Amino acid sequence: MxxxxxxxxxxxxxxxxxxxxxxxxxxxxxxxxxxxxxxxxxxxxxxxxxxxxxxxxxxxxxxxxxxxxxxxxxxxxxxxxxxxxxxxxxxxxxxxxxxxxxxxxxxxxxxxxxxxxxxxxxxxxxxxxxxxxxxxxxxxxxxxxxxxxxxxxxxxxxxxxxxxxxxxxxxxxxxxxxxEQKMALMNERNRLARDLHDSVNQLLFSLKLTAGGAKEMTDDEKMKDMLSYMINLSQEAASEMRALIWQLRPQWLEEGVAMALMNYGKVLGIEVAINVDGVLDLSPEIEEVLWRIGQEALNNIQKHANTKHSTLNIIVKNNSVCMDIIDQGNGFDFSKMKGTGSLGLASMKERTDMIGGTFNLETAVGKGTKICVSLPI
Ligand SMILES: Nc1ncnc2c1ncn2[C@@H]1O[C@H](COP(=O)(O)OP(=O)(O)OP(=O)(O)O)[C@@H](O)[C@H]1O
Ligand SMILES: [Mg+2]
CATH class of the missing domain: 3.30.450.40 (GAF domain)
Incomplete structure (x- = not known):
């Protein structure tokens, strides 16, 4: 009992x-x-x-x-x-x-x-x-x-x-x-990008056309100068808007990350030679990481490397994907980078670490720069 x-x-x-x-x-x-x-x-x-x-x-x-x-x-x-x-x-x-x-x-x-x-x-x-x-x-x-x-x-x-x-x-x-939250955020970003593209971008374009038309209609030199200035400003605003939209809405959603980076290079005026080995059937999460890292690498080439050419290699293996972004530009001394407060390289590494990948940087003054990321898939 x-x-x-x-x-x-x-x-x-x-x-x-x-x-x-x-x-x-x-x-x-x-x-x-x-x-x-x-x-x-x-x-x-x-x-x-x-x-x-x-x-x-x-x-x-x-x-x-x-x-x-x-x-x-x-x-x-x-x-x-x-x-x-x-x-x-x-x-x-x-x-x-x-x-x-x-x-x-x-x-x-x-x-x-x-x-x-x-x-x-x-x-x-x-x-x-x-x-x-x-x-x-x-x-x-x-x-x-x-x-x-x-x-x-x-x-x-x-x-x-x-x-x-x-x-x-x-x-x-x-x-x-x-x-689910990430997907919702991505959808929201896409919506915002679409709206910006369809509204503000079109308005800027109309503004530029109108200013161009007005310039043709006047003989006043001062007025012509001001209208030229307006045309340039609206052109600049449209370019910035285009880059912003690109950042918000990577078109890899339709075309894949390699094409997206090549097109982003075009926006920045950098030629990107692409080599892809393997089938790019990657999860949205991995594509987003590759896209963000590639984007920052191309930004850096445009800002610091003093070259208009770059190479992008993407190799898909059994359980990993490797991406290299290479330029033959200025290169730099990485040991002097500590404590400069710049975020680009650090956030590339953070993004890679977050999904258990590895990040490598090879560079030397005058020898160009190579960024390699390897992510588990
Ligand atoms: N491809 C490159 N060629 C030459 N120098 C580079 C390249 N990439 C990075 N650098 C150097 O490394 C530094 C750090 O790069 P990082 O992307 O972290 O910062 P940043 O581009 O200066 O600023 P941001 O925080 O806006 O990215 C740069 O300031 C630049 O001197
Ligand atoms: Mg940077």
Whole structure:
């Protein structure tokens, strides 16, 4: 009888855990905050002390997304031991062998902590590792433990797995919402570009024509000068508007990123020789990144390189796409660039990093400049 009572209490506790976690996940809209809150909640519900969540991107790079009560041995220098290096759970995840919740025999990070005397480990040595998944998509892993805990029962693992499924589904929901927002933003930009093109641009054109007509009708030299000035101004405004529209509405939507960059080059007066290898069947997200980076690279060529020629190579491989933008212009000394506050190169690198790609710059004074980005697809 007593045994049944105990079982029932356990059962109720488990259900309560699942309910509280589901509620937490349901109300969350931001990934980082959600993971932090849910980890806190989970640990207190299951009576464990320490936990952390790694998110892993498509190319296998991991980031520490949330952590609770890590021992000092893992938190020195801004949690350096948790942000770099390999460990068995990440390795297993990346090999596709982490399908279920498991007892990780020992934690390599903690082992290293002891071997290299990184500090107090608070007697934490082992942890359970649970993949965060939704359907076939894998987002990362959840690790939980407590001091002196070396083994997790199959019941504990089953509960953790159920919670991890909930977290995985919530991650997917938030990611979908983010994509939706991006699409909405892109549509809004396209609308704005269309409107600018159809209204302001046409008005500027009419203004230029009218001023031209008026100039023909007058013999007053002063008036002619003023009208010429108006013609030039409206021409300039139209050019600026055209560049602005281009920035807002990349026509790659219809023609692909290579053509779009070639056409953008035309707007800037830079010839772009294109070489494409492979089929450019890229996601809108990747195309947007290539487009923005290419655009800034061409802006830089026009502003700084003192040449009118450039080359654009795009190579699509099995799981990556590489883009080079090359000019044979001035080149520059990159080591002198630090602290100048210019944003172009920095934002190219940021955009690449954000989707787990690599960014490279080769340049030297008098030797031209080559920008290479490689993005996972
Ligand atoms: N293709 C290039 N050829 C020669 N110099 C370049 C080239 N690209 C960049 N540079 C040099 O690197 C500097 C930094 O470039 P970056 O794009 O970061 O800033 P910027 O173009 O000066 O300003 P912005 O923030 O508007 O982009 C430039 O000021 C220029 O001196
Ligand atoms: Mg720039």
């Amino acid at each position: 007593r045994m049944t009572d105990k079982n029932e209490r356990e059962q109720v506790k488990k259900l309560n855990t699942l309910k509280v976690i589901a509620e937490k996940l349901n109300e969350a809209n931001e990934l980082d905050i959600m993971l932090k809150e849910v980890l806190h909640e989970l640990l207190s519900l299951i009576g464990m002390e320490t936990g952390w969540i790694f998110l892993v991107n498509n190319s296998g790079h991991y980031t520490l997304a949330a952590d609770v009560k890590l021992p000092p041995a893992l938190t020195w220098q801004d949690k350096k031991p948790m942000c770099e290096g390999d460990c068995w759970c990440i390795e297993r995840f990346n090999n596709g062998r982490l399908k279920r919740a498991v007892n990780i025999i020992e934690c390599k990070r903690l082992e290293n902590a002891i071997e290299y005397h990184w500090g107090e480990t608070n007697e934490v040595t082992h942890h359970a590792t649970i993949p965060l998944r939704a359907g076939v998509e894998n987002f990362g892993l959840l690790n939980v433990t407590s001091p002196k805990k070396t083994h997790f029962s199959s019941e504990e693992l089953a509960l953790l797995e159920a919670v991890a499924f909930q977290i995985g589904t919530a991650i997917k929901r938030i990611k979908l919402a983010e994509t």
